[in-house]
Amino acid sequence: MATNLLATAPVPLGTAASFAVLAGSTVTNTGATVVNGDLGLSPGVAVTGFPPGTVTGTIHVNDATAATAKNDLLIAxxxxxxxxxxxxxxxxxxxxxxTPGVYNSASGTFTINGTLTLDGQGDPNAVFIFQTASTLITGAASNVTLINAAQSGNVFWQVGSSATLGANSTLRGSILALTSITVTTGATVDGRTLAASGAVTLDTNTINRPAVAQATTTTLTSAPDPSGFGQPKVLTATVTAASGTPTGTVTFFDGATPLGSAPLNGSGVATLTVSTLSPGSHSLLAVYGGSANFTSSISPVDVQTVTSDRTQLTASPALLKLFPFPHLEYPFLSAKLTDLDTGQPIPGQVLTFTTGGAFLGTAVTDATGTATLSNPLALIPILLNGGYNVTYAGTPGHQPASAHGGIIVA
Incomplete structure (x- = not known):
């Protein structure tokens, strides 16, 4: 279920997010490459070409930081x-x-020759994920451009084997390659080059790691709890980070079913009011989609219990007229069904009339919640049993009820 909820959330990079270059076997550079971000290698030990290449972050060679980042890369x-x-x-x-989404190809590979445009549609949190079973190959001078608020930090290239970027090309997004990445002469990556088991090979390149987003925690409450069927319930999500206030949107779910979305306010709180939850137990979740500066997160489950509305069934006494001859006054039998939680009548419901175990008939409540039954044959059994009974079977939104109607002699 969590995978479905995060279908449009950024890929969680963990500690690998601080790396512009991360490899498994070797990192090799030729020329005046500039790496803006950390550079790491694990379990390999050979990092060559720095200098003449420069790294603005920290170089981690087969240390605990690189090993942890490698594990987080595999998870990502x-x-x-x-x-x-x-x-x-x-x-x-x-x-x-x-536009934002998760893409693959029938061939299991991707190539870019010319320009690929990624349209964020005005959403800075828009996520683009490209899945390849084998390779990613970009042509010389090819380009990935971002428009309408799309961000490099929200573009991910999952590569099943190796990626090769053409000379003087520009790629935007983080490459997550299972094997190796080759960035040929003059190519620029506005993102990350992360290779799990093989080498990252550079040649007079610029690798600009996007800003590292802060981790967030999302919590969820729902009130009132328990609540009655049809009663408005306020879902409140609070998103926090170590510093700063997260921005963006929270989507609320009942299990895997989306209930709606709401923006975070200036305090990092989003609220949604719902009144459509059916009676029973509901596992509610809040999913924060993240932003360029804050990672996505999912709240723990909040269990909301919705009860059926209480009902009241009242049966009017049957009026027995003795003169000029014994008979039941029309309408013979009458009962009213009311919602005790709202005080409103409940129309359109079937009531069943019986006496002494004998079935007398059924009737449907009208706009006032009243059902009447006219059965001339009911006189004797009602007299013998001292009245009659009415039952309501209930619905998912209303509890069952029953009532007894006596006899009044006039």
Whole structure:
């Protein structure tokens, strides 16, 4: 279920997020490459070409930090692989414009020749995930451009084997390659080059790691709890981080079913009022979609109990007229059904009339909640049993009820 909820959330990179370059076997550079961010290697020990290359962050070679980042990279890779696919598109992405979503190709590979445009549609939290079973290959001078608030930090390239970026090309987003990444002469990556088991090979490149988003925690409450069927319930999500106030949108779920979304206010709180939950137990979740500066997060489950409304059934006494001959006054039998929680009548419900175990008939409540039954044959059994009984079977929103109607002699 969690995978479905996070279908449009950023891939969680964990400690790997601070790295612009991360590899498994070697990191090799030629020329005046600039790495803006950390550079790491694990379990390999060979990092060459720095200098002449420069790293603005920290270089971690086969240390605990690099090992932890490598483990987080593998977790992120698995997360990206498991995202539900929005659409299967052509292998060649150049010359196309795509909106937020999760994409794969029938061939299991992607190529970019020309320009791929990613349209965030005005949402800075829009996420683009590209899944390949094998390779990602970009042509010389190819380009990935971002429009309408799309962010490099929310673009992810999951590569089943290796990625090769063409000379003087520009790629935006984080490459999560299972094997290796080759960035050829003059290419720029506005994102990350993260290779799980193989090498990252650089040649006079610029690797600009996006700003590292802060981790967040989301909590959820619902009130009142328990609540009656149809009663408004306020769902309140609070998103916090170590510093600053998260921004963006929270989506509320009943299990895997979305209930609606709401923006975070200036205090990091989002609220949604719902009144459509059916009677029973509901496992509610709040999912914060994250932003360029804050990671996505999911709240613990909040169990909300919705009860059926209480009902009241009242039966009017049967009026027995002795003169000029014994008979039941019309309408013979009458009962009224009321919702005790709202005080309103309950129309359109079937009431069953019986006496002494004998079935007398059924009638449907009208707009006032009243049902009447006219059965001339009911006189004798009602007299013998001292009145009659009415039962209401109930519905998912209303509890069952029963009542007894006596006899008045006039």
């Amino acid at each position: 890779y698995t997360n990206a692989v498991g995202r539900p696919v929005t659409a299967t598109v052509a292998t060649e992405l150049g010359g196309t414009t795509l």
